[in-house]
Amino acid sequence: MEIRAGKWRKVSLFCPKYTAVFLFLVVFAVYFLQRNINLLETPAVANVTAVHQLFQNKTTPTTPVPNRQHINCSHHQLLPEERRLLDSIAWPETPRLPVPISLKTTSDPAHSTFTILPVRAGGQWHVGDELEALIQIRDFQGRPKHFGGDLVIARLHDRTLGAGVAGRVVDHLNGSYTAVFPLLWEGRAQVEVTLVHPSEAISVLHRLTMEQPNRLSYFSLFRSGSVSETVACNECLPPTQPLCNYTDLHTGEPWFCYKPKNLSCDTRITHFRGSPKHNLMAKEETLFRSGVNMKVSIRASGCNNITVLPKEKGQPEVKSSTVKPEPAGYYYQGAWRALGGATVHQFNNPSAISQCLTDKVVHMYGDSTIRQWFEYLNSVLPDLKEFNLHSAKRTGPFMSVDMARNILVKYRPHAPPLSWTVIPANELHYVANELDGIVGGSRTVVVLSVWAHFGSYPIEVYLRRLLSIRRAVLRLLDRAPDTLVVIRTANLRALTLGIALTNSDWYTLQQDRALRAVFKGLNVHLVDAWDMVLAHHLPHEIHPRPPIIKNMIDVLLSYICPQEKA
Structure with a gap:
């Protein structure tokens, strides 16, 4: 075996002079390939952190992970595609919550209202038209909110006809929302609007997710012979002690358990969930009260129903809406x-x-x-x-x-x-x-x-x-x-x-x-x-x-x- 470089003379790679260099290159190449073979085969782990790359055992996913490394829910840098997807579903930002929370300044469904907007032309609704309802969110003092971010859902329905369609809600970011419904059947149709969460509650939910991603606890039983131990497991597990790494070798999906004190990582028997732990700040629980401000109907200002007439001649059954996505x-x-x-x-x-x-x-x-x-x-x-x-x-x-x-x-x-x-x-x-x-x-x-x-x-x-x-x-x-x-x-x-x-x-x-x-x-x-x-x-x-x-x-x-x- 020999190589040629430009005008240089032929050099035998098996010449004793170059044997050590050749062996070093071979060993390095094998090491490098072994380190990266999963990255070549599986795009899912192309951006897994060095923690996973370094401590992931290539034959069994049960290698203890030294606790000096920091492991959290991120695990890898976001790819451009992931960032684009996240941006497309971003929720409106809301003002920082005061500490402690004052319930009287938060969204109150009892003071909020919706109004069916009048027909733009003709004075009547027909199958194929769209119905719009304007929603105004107010706080517990009856004052209009001036920012968005509430979770509001709406539907148009009639129990007698067994009819119903989901509305699309548009957040105008100023405390007002528009619910849009296609009119799809003849007869009566009633608007129903519900406040699922005030924007202040959503701020709490967002904070909990970022600060306490492991608030739902998971455990595994490890057993060998007569010895058994139960330890905490999670995707987001603080490395306060040695970890067993169960990251899937093919998909790159991470999962960890604390290493049992007296058992090896490959003695894991079961998986189960423990009790959730929620560390709420003062008065934050008041934002999640059933019948008060969580999944509560908003009343109509005026009539909450209409009568839909047959479609007009030449009009399609359903017009293409400007609000996307349209109902399925x-x-x-x-x-x-x-x-x-x-x-x-x-x-x-x-x-x-x-x-x-x-x-x-x-x-x-x-x-x-x-x-x-x-x-x-x-x-x-x-x-x-x-x-x-x-x-x-x-x-x-x-x-x-x-x-x-x-x-x-x-x-x-x-x-x-x-x-x-x-x-x-x-x-x-x-x-x-x-x-x-x-x-x-x-x-x-x-x-x-x-x-x-x-x-x-x-x-x-x-x-x-x-x-x-x-x-x-x-x-x-x-x-x-x-x-x-x-x-x-x-x-x-x-x-x-x-x-x-x-x-x-x-x-x-x-x-x-x-x-x-x-x-x-x-x-x-x-x-x-x-x-x-x-x-x-x-x-x-x-x-x-x-x-x-x-x-x-x-x-x-x-x-x-x-x-x-x-």
């Missing part, structure tokens, strides 16, 4: 009708559902809101039998089979953070890794829902998880373009003080916006759980009630069988 659909006679995209069919009996799913494999990954879909299909399809995998009732994985129709439906939870029960550590699988194990094809359906356990973390943590899944979805669609991928979005839920501080609708809204931004432009389909829960008359719940779930399944099946007539 609406309810009429209790059934969901999509606005754009695939037509939603009604799958009202087991035979129609079974016919649609015949010869299909349905993979469901995520949190309990997608497990609810798995449970629904099992409850309505008598021939779909759950195979006993001896999994814990609320944990999974689960698998159901209809042998006669060749239907297979599977569910697996996502990796940490998970909050609902004790789960074996070896069942903590990252969704991206699961997707990379799917062959895909025209008979494969992938259903995802990952959001409900990320509320207590900075949005960057959730965004990183989404981008990891996005890359895996792209790889799946590259090798099997006819694979159907359906994503369930986040939805509103009932709020108490404890739930609001870790899983507020404000956190959920940020996640919902991030998810839509990350998957925009990909060949994936959304089931818009946010709009479907907001538009319905049933109460907001983390696990929506059966009528809403039935409509969600109808949307899913309409994607799977777009020509099916139920």
Whole structure:
């Protein structure tokens, strides 16, 4: 073996004179390659901090991490794409809260009002028009607020018709808001406006997320023989003692546990959640009072309903709105009708559902809101039998089979953070890794829902998880373009003080916006759980009630069988 450089003479690399140099170069090259091979193979870890690069064991993710390093929720510098996504979902800035808080200067739904704006021309509303309502937020002294940032939601509905549509709320950043609704049915339509959180409460939620990202505590049981220890774990874990590093080698997703005193890192048995700890400042809890200033209706100044006439000749059913995004659909006679995209069919009996799913494999990954879909299909399809995998009732994985129709439906939870029960550590699988194990094809359906356990973390943590899944979805669609991928979005839920501080609708809204931004432009389909829960008359719940779930399944099946007539 020899090299040539310009006019210089040939030099044998095996000449004893150069042997030491050659060996040094080889050793350095191997070391450098070993240090960086994961970065070359996995874009997700291209910007993981030196902490992860230095202490990540290449054969097992259980290497103790010296506590001299600082580890927090950031873990890497934001890429330009991530910064752009964060900027697109930024919430309006609000003035700094006084210490202590004075409730009388904060947003009060009882003093706030909304007014239906008059029709611009003709004096009547027709199907295809838009209705606007002006909302004025006032404080507990009845004085108009002069800045925005409140979380306000709105819907237009009629219980008699079983009709409802989510409104789009525009923040004018001066204490006033406009709710915009498309008029989609004839007859009566009533406006409902709700203050979910005053802007002052959102400032507290933002502070908690930045200062206390580990306020939801997690633990793992370690055991070897008769020796067992339980230690704290988290994505954001202060390195006050040696850590076990469970960062996923493929996705780069970080997770840590404190190293047990008498056991090794590879003796980890289970994962579970502890009690939340919230360090609120004086009087901050007064900003989260149900029935006072958290998820409370705002009254109308004047009439709160209108009568919608048939559409005028030549007028489209729905005009394109200047307020984006437009609603995904609406309810009429209790059934969901999509606005754009695939037509939603009604799958009202087991035979129609079974016919649609015949010869299909349905993979469901995520949190309990997608497990609810798995449970629904099992409850309505008598021939779909759950195979006993001896999994814990609320944990999974689960698998159901209809042998006669060749239907297979599977569910697996996502990796940490998970909050609902004790789960074996070896069942903590990252969704991206699961997707990379799917062959895909025209008979494969992938259903995802990952959001409900990320509320207590900075949005960057959730965004990183989404981008990891996005890359895996792209790889799946590259090798099997006819694979159907359906994503369930986040939805509103009932709020108490404890739930609001870790899983507020404000956190959920940020996640919902991030998810839509990350998957925009990909060949994936959304089931818009946010709009479907907001538009319905049933109460907001983390696990929506059966009528809403039935409509969600109808949307899913309409994607799977777009020509099916139920």
